[in-house]
Amino acid sequence: MQTVDLATTPLRALNAALQAQATHTNQTAWEVLNPRGAHAIAVGLDAPIHVTVRGSTGYYCGGMNKSAHITVAGNAGPGVAENMMSGTVVIEGDASQYAGATGHGGLLVIKGNAASRCGISMKGIDIVVHGNVGPMSAFMAQAGHLVVLGDAGEALGDSLYEARLFVRGTVKSLGADCVEKEMRPEHLAVLADLLARAGADADPRAFRRYGSARTLYNFKPDNAGAYG
Amino acid sequence: MCGIVGLFLKDRALEPELGRLLSEMLVSMTDRGPDSAGIAVYGPPRPGAGRLTLQSPDPEGDFATLATDLATDLAATLAATLDADPGGAPGTRVTLERRGPGAVLHLPDAAVAAARAALPRLRPGVRVTGAGRTIEIFKDVGRPADVAERFGLAGMTGSHGIGHTRMATESAVTTDGAHPFSTGPDQCLVHNGSLSNHNNVRRRLRHAGLTFQTDNDSEVAAAYLTHRMAGGCDLGAALEHALHDLDGFYTFVVGTADGFGVLRDAIACKPAVMAETDAWVAFGSEYRALAALPGIDAARVWEPEPATVYFWRH
Numbered sequence: 001m002q003t004v005d006l007a008t009t010p011l012r013a014l015n016a017a018l019q020a021q022a023t024h025t026n027q028t029a030w031e032v033l034n035p036r037g038a039h040a041i042a043v044g045l046d047a048p049i050h051v052t053v054r055g056s057t058g059y060y061c062g063g064m065n066k067s068a069h070i071t072v073a074g075n076a077g078p079g080v081a082e083n084m085m086s087g088t089v090v091i092e093g094d095a096s097q098y099a100g101a102t103g104h105g106g107l108l109v110i111k112g113n114a115a116s117r118c119g120i121s122m123k124g125i126d127i128v129v130h131g132n133v134g135p136m137s138a139f140m141a142q143a144g145h146l147v148v149l150g151d152a153g154e155a156l157g158d159s160l161y162e163a164r165l166f167v168r169g170t171v172k173s174l175g176a177d178c179v180e181k182e183m184r185p186e187h188l189a190v191l192a193d194l195l196a197r198a199g200a201d202a203d204p205r206a207f208r209r210y211g212s213a214r215t216l217y218n219f220k221p222d223n224a225g226a227y228g
Numbered sequence: 229m230c231g232i233v234g235l236f237l238k239d240r241a242l243e244p245e246l247g248r249l250l251s252e253m254l255v256s257m258t259d260r261g262p263d264s265a266g267i268a269v270y271g272p273p274r275p276g277a278g279r280l281t282l283q284s285p286d287p288e289g290d291f292a293t294l295a296t297d298l299a300t301d302l303a304a305t306l307a308a309t310l311d312a313d314p315g316g317a318p319g320t321r322v323t324l325e326r327r328g329p330g331a332v333l334h335l336p337d338a339a340v341a342a343a344r345a346a347l348p349r350l351r352p353g354v355r356v357t358g359a360g361r362t363i364e365i366f367k368d369v370g371r372p373a374d375v376a377e378r379f380g381l382a383g384m385t386g387s388h389g390i391g392h393t394r395m396a397t398e399s400a401v402t403t404d405g406a407h408p409f410s411t412g413p414d415q416c417l418v419h420n421g422s423l424s425n426h427n428n429v430r431r432r433l434r435h436a437g438l439t440f441q442t443d444n445d446s447e448v449a450a451a452y453l454t455h456r457m458a459g460g461c462d463l464g465a466a467l468e469h470a471l472h473d474l475d476g477f478y479t480f481v482v483g484t485a486d487g488f489g490v491l492r493d494a495i496a497c498k499p500a501v502m503a504e505t506d507a508w509v510a511f512g513s514e515y516r517a518l519a520a521l522p523g524i525d526a527a528r529v530w531e532p533e534p535a536t537v538y539f540w541r542h
Binding site: 056059077096116 | 501
């Protein structure tokens with residue numbers, strides 16, 4: 001176990017050390033102490049290492065993550081796991097706004113609540129929130145899955161594309177072009193797998209599925225020329 | 229981008245620590261607002277006495293004999309005997325407490341209005357940054373640590389306080405443009421964001437008789453709440469009205485004599501974190517601002533909801 005204390009080690013030194021780990025590193029377990037809300041902790045990682053941050057983080061923790069497994073034993077500030085490519089990021093507490101924004105892959109697990117715009121413009125990431133998500137979550141979500149064990153705030157899935165949304169609790173309102181869809185066996189299977197990987201003890205059949213009605217301007221073939 | 233901090237003490241034993249804790253919180257938000265900084269502290273009230281916070285570009289010239297000059301001037305105006313001797317009773321004396329480029333003028337309740345009228349004549353260079361029974365406001369251009377040092381913020385005592393670090397977007401980097409803004413007795417407001425309808429709201433408020441010191445959008449928000457509270461609303465109700473009447477991006481923290489309130493607009497782009505223990509309630513633009521508070525590890529920490537009014541009072 002490598003331990004880095006941010007009370008004595010500069011943040012850039014920590015990130016440089018983590019980013020320098022090769023795919024077959026022997027230093028697979030890292031612990032970060034005293035984060036005290038610092039920004040951009042453990043960003044841009046590119047090796048299958050395990051990093052545990054003991055405390056709460058500021059903006060952009062775990063951003064652009066590839067392959068690494070990052071756990072925040074606290075709350076995460078805005079933009080956690082933004083643009084993640086692969087690997088996992090687990091937040092033991094709550095996450096602030098736009099968690100998992102634009103993520104292309106990997107799994108983001110938030111054990112508490114997520115604030116507004118969770119999964120905005122997600123492009124393939126899977127996000128499982130054990131608590132609630134705030135307003136405008138999955139706004140313009142393009143691909144991937146957002147699973148919410150609690151409730152969703154206003155305008156869920158506004159202007160979304162092909163991302164699949166699963167909510168167990170109530171949805172305050174659906175955004176433009178977002179509709180409830182039939183939960184078929186293949187969806188239950190995907191959901192069961194996501195719940196298992198996120199350590200969530202919940203029955204997939206208790207969830208409802210939401211997705212795009214595909215009626216907005218950009219879905220109409222007649223308008224294709226406008227995007228040439 | 230701007231930084232906001234706020235601290236409301238439930239445990240009165242912490243009151244001598246307020247300035248120190250708030251200064252640390254303020255300095256932690258330097259990255260968010262390096263242009264100017266300011267702080268409002270609600271200090272211990274003195275029976276029968278109000279206070280004005282003053283600021284001057286020439287503190288030595290303006291403040292050295294101000295208490296005596298004002299006592300003499302007001303004695304003539306009010307036909308009453310006022311005493312510039314610090315040993316007198318608070319209800320009868322005029323005293324001045326110097327703090328760098330600022331000063332707090334303590335004076336009898338009955339003399340406050342006359343003093344405000346006399347100040348432009350006696351000291352044209354002096355600006356009043358705060359008025360009331362407990363509020364003291366200190367603000368200036370420069371980095372937060374320098375501003376805090378200049379006014380000796382770390383040594384201040386009080387029940388609650390609000391601080392702001394400014395990255396200017398809507399008006400010039402000047403002392404007048406620094407937050408907090410105070411537009412009513414013991415009231416102040418700090419703002420992270422930008423209002424889009426401030427010109428219209430300012431015009432309406434001017435018609436209603438309010439006056440403005442700056443072209444700043446945040447001052448309009450402060451005056452709006454003052455106007456609502458003057459019309460009978462409590463702080464919570466005034467903030468509810470603000471949700472309908474103020475357009476733009478905002479996280480506001482608002483102070484009154486007995487508490488503070490928090491409001492974020494419905495989109496809530498501007499960050500906010502709150503924490504509460506048995507001893508205090510704290511606000512920060514980021515968790516970094518709260519990280520040094522005593523007992524933070526065991527505090528309840530949460531993000532205030534969009535378009536939801538929060539307020540605490542003693």
